[in-house]
Amino acid sequence: MNEVIQQIRSHRSIRRYTDDPVTREQLESIIAAAQAASTSSYLQAASIIRVTDPEKRSRLVELSGGQPWVGKAPEFLVWCADFHRHRQLFPEARLGYTELLLISVIDTALMAQNALLAAESLGLGGLFIGGLRNHPDGVADLLELPLHVAPLFGMCLGHPAEDPILRPRLPQALILHENCYNPDLDHELLAGYDEEVRHYYAGRPGADRVTGWSEQVQETLSREARPHMRDFLQSRGFGLK
């Protein structure tokens, strides 16, 4: 396994950080890595808001459902789908298509993954904060996002003060298909995976939650999934048509 793949495969979400700052040079290097990702039709339909203001950070903790690391991480970046720039450049731009939502979400996610890997290669750790989508309108107001800009997720970064174990992923046979989709779930393989996931949770400090993957899926998908998101995105000019 080469160094890059080793780096990629050693990813864990880091929620606790030392007080050491991320340097300006590191941040620039992380953003440059982000920008090196592929971009659909060369649109580069993403922006990043770095939040350093302590009051705004406190507010983001609330808006993301009370995640303390959003306030405490040395760096917090908000990743946004962005067609404002394009609109400014070309006021007649035909926006609002669902396809442009996809393009900007994919562009932004590719960039963010590059950024996280670059940060990890510098000895930093971090995690994605999807919880920003709990109150996306509050986030948009707080960061003064114009029309055609929508916050997608946050990212905490800092020097790790914890060393968690890796969370197991689905067996390759359940996610990789050849030539056509295999619709039949291999329940035996899944049962083995559920056991592996339970073992993972049992081994965590505190072992506060010991469940398989299947139980977590049921728990998550028995709830409504942020039912405000469609209206929110449409109010920002995304996914209207």
Added chain:
Amino acid sequence: MNEVIQQIRSHRSIRRYTDDPVTREQLESIIAAAQAASTSSYLQAASIIRVTDPEKRSRLVELSGGQPWVGKAPEFLVWCADFHRHRQLFPEARLGYTELLLISVIDTALMAQNALLAAESLGLGGLFIGGLRNHPDGVADLLELPLHVAPLFGMCLGHPAEDPILRPRLPQALILHENCYNPDLDHELLAGYDEEVRHYYAGRPGADRVTGWSEQVQETLSREARPHMRDFLQSRGFGLK
């Protein structure tokens, strides 16, 4: 610059390949790297269809707008948003929310970026094929995708038989904001970037298209952007509510 960041920053789309195959071991390593990405609520809402059947490849060339590398690349992967697995496991799953579209698109894109970087670290090259969204219904039929599975993009992989130069990205100052979004486009900075982009195109073999970034944005966004995508996604169970 460390090895990982160097790898990330040296990305270019590769469209021409030698006849050397991607080995089974390399493919497994690439998929394992993909799966190491963060996943929202641990849902792992993605699947990958590896297309090896030459007839299906030929059809995918047509469906993606006649891109020959889709047929010729040693490997072609179709990356899909996927809640079929979850639905099989838990028939009462509350699906159809726009939020779940976002989750699955972000999950899939993070995985795909890891995969491409892992491939590049192994000496391979590749590119994303957003053109699959020209005829997503045709792709879904061809690959027998069930309800709750939607193809997002393809990925060609193989040993590079070309060595293109890097395509310049927007200046950091235009995409990175601090504490609030700066809505005023710096036209001077943009003019310098447009000049850099023209210089890039002039330096390419053939120099068939010499335009700035601004002109390309205008050209792209003066057209309708795949206006079928909203209906397509809804027909697959995504973004209904």
